[in-house]
Amino acid sequence: MRNLAYEMDGQELDALVNGFDPSLKDSRYYVSLRERADKILALAEGNIASEFQQPDLDGNMVALSDFRGQYVLVSFWASWCPFCRQENPHLVKLYEQYAGRNFEILGVSLDRNRDAWLKAIADDVLDWAHVSDLKGWQNEASSLYGVASIPSNILLNPDGVILGRNLKGEALDQKLEALLSPEV
Numbered sequence: 001m002r003n004l005a006y007e008m009d010g011q012e013l014d015a016l017v018n019g020f021d022p023s024l025k026d027s028r029y030y031v032s033l034r035e036r037a038d039k040i041l042a043l044a045e046g047n048i049a050s051e052f053q054q055p056d057l058d059g060n061m062v063a064l065s066d067f068r069g070q071y072v073l074v075s076f077w078a079s080w081c082p083f084c085r086q087e088n089p090h091l092v093k094l095y096e097q098y099a100g101r102n103f104e105i106l107g108v109s110l111d112r113n114r115d116a117w118l119k120a121i122a123d124d125v126l127d128w129a130h131v132s133d134l135k136g137w138q139n140e141a142s143s144l145y146g147v148a149s150i151p152s153n154i155l156l157n158p159d160g161v162i163l164g165r166n167l168k169g170e171a172l173d174q175k176l177e178a179l180l181s182p183e184v
Helices: 002-007 010-018 028-042 082-097 114-124 140-144 169-180
Strands: 053-055 061-063 071-077 103-109 129-131 152-156 162-165
Touching (some): 010 028, 082 103
Parallel strands (some): 071 103, 103 129
Antiparallel strands (some): 053 061, 152 162
């Protein structure tokens, strides 16, 4: 059930859950899948991103809405995640490439260990804003966004509208180029 729910987009999962026999509606599996489908549908492309706030590296509260007026890539990651660490050099390249072009990255860490989190930011030279409630997989922002695996991301426009989810590699490059490259 868990694997299936995490592989499907909101519409696919919604259709699956709606096809269940009505006698299953009290099942914990049905309830769990229904909640996940509703969460993902609420965060589909074209919808306004849900607000959250968490402490930054200095303990100051940072809200997602603080980034309004900019394109923002909300990047969910953790210092202990090898795939996240492999993705970081690509994000650094994109951040440098689009510096000064109304683009920002907000790193949301699923770490529990503050020292490991800070060390990974320094080691990987991640010069953008970072937040974490240091609750690991119970991170409130990642739970709000239905993050089931990391690295994961959400791209928002300057009005906070979701433009894409889990864009990686070439797909992320192409999307940012289309949005942020100067017109000739």
